[in-house]
Amino acid sequence: xxxxxxxxxxxxxxxxxxxxxxxxxxxxxxxxxxxxxxxxxxxxxxxxxxxxxxxxxxxxxxxxxxxxxxxxxxxxxxxxxxxxxxxxxxxxxxxxxxxxxxxxxxxxxxxxxxxxxxxxxxxxxxxxxxxxxxxxxxxxxxxxxxxxxxxxxxxxxxxxxxxxxxxxxxxxxxxxxxxxxxxxxxxxxxxxxxxxxxxxxxxxxxxxxxxxxxxxxxxxxxxxxxxxxxxxxxxxxxxxxxxxxxxxxxxxxxxxxxxxxxxxxxxxxxxxxxxxxxxxxxxxxxxxxxxxxxxxxxxxxxxxxxxxxxxxxxxxxxxx
Amino acid sequence: xxxxxxxxxxxxxxxxxxxxxxxxxxxxxxxxxxxxxxxxxxxxxxxxxxxxxxxxxxxxxxxxxxxxxxxxxxxxxxxxxxxxxxxxxxxxxxxxxxxxxxxxxxxxxxxxxxxxxxxxxxxxxxxxxxxxxxxxxxxxxxxxxxxxxxxxxxxxxxxxxxxxxxxxxxxxxxxxxxxxxxxxxxxxxxxxxxxxxxxxxxxxxxxxxxxxxxxxxxxxxxxxxxxxxxxxxxxxxxxxxxxxxxxxxxxxxxxxxxxxxxxxxxxxxxxxxxxxxxxxxxxxxxxxxxxxxxxxxxxxxxxxxxxxxxxxxxxxxxxxxxxxxxxxxxxxxxxxxxxxxxxxxxxxxxxxxxxxxxxxxxxxxxxxxxxxxxxxxxxxxxxxxxxxxxxxxxxxxxxxxxxxxxxxxxxxxxxxxxxxxxxxxxxxxxxxxxxxxxxxxxxxxxxxxxxxxxxxxxxxxxxxxxxxxxxxxxxxxxxxxxxxxxxxxxxxxxxxxxxxxxxxxxxxxxxxxxxxxxxxxxxxxxxxxxxxxxxxxxxxxxxxxxxxxxxxxxxxxxxxxxxxxxxxxxxxxxx
Numbered sequence: 001x002x003x004x005x006x007x008x009x010x011x012x013x014x015x016x017x018x019x020x021x022x023x024x025x026x027x028x029x030x031x032x033x034x035x036x037x038x039x040x041x042x043x044x045x046x047x048x049x050x051x052x053x054x055x056x057x058x059x060x061x062x063x064x065x066x067x068x069x070x071x072x073x074x075x076x077x078x079x080x081x082x083x084x085x086x087x088x089x090x091x092x093x094x095x096x097x098x099x100x101x102x103x104x105x106x107x108x109x110x111x112x113x114x115x116x117x118x119x120x121x122x123x124x125x126x127x128x129x130x131x132x133x134x135x136x137x138x139x140x141x142x143x144x145x146x147x148x149x150x151x152x153x154x155x156x157x158x159x160x161x162x163x164x165x166x167x168x169x170x171x172x173x174x175x176x177x178x179x180x181x182x183x184x185x186x187x188x189x190x191x192x193x194x195x196x197x198x199x200x201x202x203x204x205x206x207x208x209x210x211x212x213x214x215x216x217x218x219x220x221x222x223x224x225x226x227x228x229x230x231x232x233x234x235x236x237x238x239x240x241x242x243x244x245x246x247x248x249x250x251x252x253x254x255x256x257x258x259x260x261x262x263x264x265x266x267x268x269x270x271x272x273x274x275x276x277x278x279x280x281x282x283x284x285x286x287x288x289x290x291x292x293x294x295x296x297x298x299x300x301x302x303x304x305x306x307x308x309x310x311x312x313x314x315x316x317x318x319x320x
Numbered sequence: 321x322x323x324x325x326x327x328x329x330x331x332x333x334x335x336x337x338x339x340x341x342x343x344x345x346x347x348x349x350x351x352x353x354x355x356x357x358x359x360x361x362x363x364x365x366x367x368x369x370x371x372x373x374x375x376x377x378x379x380x381x382x383x384x385x386x387x388x389x390x391x392x393x394x395x396x397x398x399x400x401x402x403x404x405x406x407x408x409x410x411x412x413x414x415x416x417x418x419x420x421x422x423x424x425x426x427x428x429x430x431x432x433x434x435x436x437x438x439x440x441x442x443x444x445x446x447x448x449x450x451x452x453x454x455x456x457x458x459x460x461x462x463x464x465x466x467x468x469x470x471x472x473x474x475x476x477x478x479x480x481x482x483x484x485x486x487x488x489x490x491x492x493x494x495x496x497x498x499x500x501x502x503x504x505x506x507x508x509x510x511x512x513x514x515x516x517x518x519x520x521x522x523x524x525x526x527x528x529x530x531x532x533x534x535x536x537x538x539x540x541x542x543x544x545x546x547x548x549x550x551x552x553x554x555x556x557x558x559x560x561x562x563x564x565x566x567x568x569x570x571x572x573x574x575x576x577x578x579x580x581x582x583x584x585x586x587x588x589x590x591x592x593x594x595x596x597x598x599x600x601x602x603x604x605x606x607x608x609x610x611x612x613x614x615x616x617x618x619x620x621x622x623x624x625x626x627x628x629x630x631x632x633x634x635x636x637x638x639x640x641x642x643x644x645x646x647x648x649x650x651x652x653x654x655x656x657x658x659x660x661x662x663x664x665x666x667x668x669x670x671x672x673x674x675x676x677x678x679x680x681x682x683x684x685x686x687x688x689x690x691x692x693x694x695x696x697x698x699x700x701x702x703x704x705x706x707x708x709x710x711x712x713x714x715x716x717x718x719x720x721x722x723x724x725x726x727x728x729x730x731x732x733x734x735x736x737x738x739x740x741x742x743x744x745x746x747x748x749x750x751x752x753x754x755x756x757x758x759x760x761x762x763x764x765x766x767x768x769x770x771x772x773x774x775x776x777x778x779x780x781x782x783x784x785x786x787x788x789x790x791x792x793x794x795x796x797x798x799x800x801x802x803x804x805x806x807x808x809x810x811x812x813x814x815x816x817x818x819x820x821x822x823x824x825x826x827x828x829x830x831x832x833x834x835x836x837x838x839x840x841x842x843x844x845x846x847x848x849x850x851x852x853x854x855x856x857x858x859x860x861x862x863x864x865x866x867x868x869x870x871x872x873x874x875x876x877x878x879x880x881x882x883x884x885x886x887x888x889x890x891x892x893x894x895x
Contacts, residue, residue: 060650076637079652105453106485109525114505146423147483150454177457231516254516271515 014104015128020188105151127152153266250287337381345389397561399823402775405551417448465522544575557891586875595628631686639683724770736781790860
């Protein structure tokens, strides 16, 4: 599998106080994903990093033994991101932990500022919700739950072990949109293949997934096509994928000759213009889709993707 | 423009009698030569006699108004040298669309837009708040130009979202603002675009909607006039006789002139034209600065000033500092909004036209750079030596304290955080303990021989000048909401000087106003308490102003509704 160094992906993690944001950050910082992840935390004191993991501290950045970096959001977000881009060009992914009372969508807005164009890519807004304590939390700050859920590309329904199945279903009924992707977790153990699939395509998704408690199995399918596609049509297909599809990544060639890197994370679809396709891709269009659960209808999706191209695909079905 | 009719040519015969005599008062003059007197006479708007009632007898004629102060305390009126009643109050009068629902559904947004459009058929733009992305997602709809075009295709529409971070506009609004696929994004925001075509979707984030604001009609004069009128009425009722409205545009000047002409500009106003478009777009800025400003000039109104933001503020850590914000942890020192070279040329160019430069400088490096630019301008030929103004002066470097005197620059301070409060322990603590310990160093500037003034900077802090006066003396919370003291207090006499004669100096009128001296303007306030006889803490801020005279005219009368004052009764409640 070919990857290309493009803009650095940024994930914003939102959710109320107590929803599990810090637990998720710790799960990522201590996790075996092989990525160099920079985490910008809202409250540095709350992140209880094992001091044995810290190898050095310079300019407010804590370097961890697994290659990750951690720093507090104690200067402006824009400045912190600029500093990170300058001082640590080696990181693979940035995570920003939003304050519990913030709309994480507003933080993603800043990431998408033109000044970061070509350097940062908004990967996803992840919003955690405490399955058991959500109603208590929303009572404290009216309107905030709507803002947070409304800006989520992926919803993490956390602490499912503390809630009944009926309560979980009721939450889904009340808070999900028709296109919502909802991952249920205990202890905020979100599968790394959902968090970082864009970067781990080269690895075996199953290994990254093994440590998690999600009951469903990740499945992936690869679409290849040699004919240029209608980019607008493709965008429409990707924006309406079944909710079982959590991620997609790949490269496409439009009928006007332009090339794009394509990212789908939950409900966020990004087309990044590309000067040329990566060397050795060997095909004009390649997309890897990752999904969970029953009835992913991969065949129907592949047919829809084929419909974006002038002629039928030449390779029937790829493997992850 | 009352003074136009009242103007007396210098060789015209003058009446031997006073227009107004105040008797039986405890009158603090602010003049070290005669700090106290019991009676004052006023003729032609100026003070013509001071002393005892007996000293005034020969000036009292049939036309003389004699007011017995009944032993009350009087003093020179106050100077608020930086404030913005227009920014605080104009939205109340603008009648923009306000959907008025917490979570309006797309249907409710559509109905509100259509109802507003029908109600205001002559309004070019439909502008207001707000929509909520959540309810659009819930309905399976995508907010943006396509949705809004279906609602209102032919009139430009711009709606803010609840968080004020996103603006949704229709195609007509984009067209009028000249926003299309080729428009570059601003640095502090972006146009959401179709990922394939690059066409704007009609959602504008943060700084991107400045382009829409620039394309919209400016806030109408009538709205600004109503806003200023409320602010002026309040200021007169609180004893303010002179003020600086920093940030004005042509419409704002027209609003002020309209009040002046109808006799409702009951204080002197120095209006500073905005140098940048960051608060509102200023159309025809260069015409105004080049000479049109003179058309507004009267005894009460003067637009010979400019205002701009040289650095940022504490909350987003954009104040420009000498040392990094976060100690050794990062090199971030904040930022300047204009290059030092731009500033140096601008100050010199404005100075030689007699235009005062008022520069927002919160960080110590911003004021340092500003003072450098003034120093450079002073050395260049052609300058008039205008007294420029360092606005806010929140953190000053010790070495710069004496430069205010040396360079004839006014150090202006705003009371927003110079006494303990939740705001100080919260947002303001961002400066760090060392910098906070030397914040709002009024005493330092005064001790170095410089001129310090106060600007309430409303709506940043309240428009009431008495809170500022009390807390300069106490540096404590007037309402016991927070404990302790903050910074170095100054004496009551010094504080009164700061809010009276120093203000006059910063407006360049100290030879004709600011103290109660013979020949000076009769800008007098009569209070319900003697400031020198009350315990300052908890008592100065609640001072009530019974009478306010500006240029000898009674502009405010708190107690007598039948008097010929312009305003009567208590100050209106504005916040």
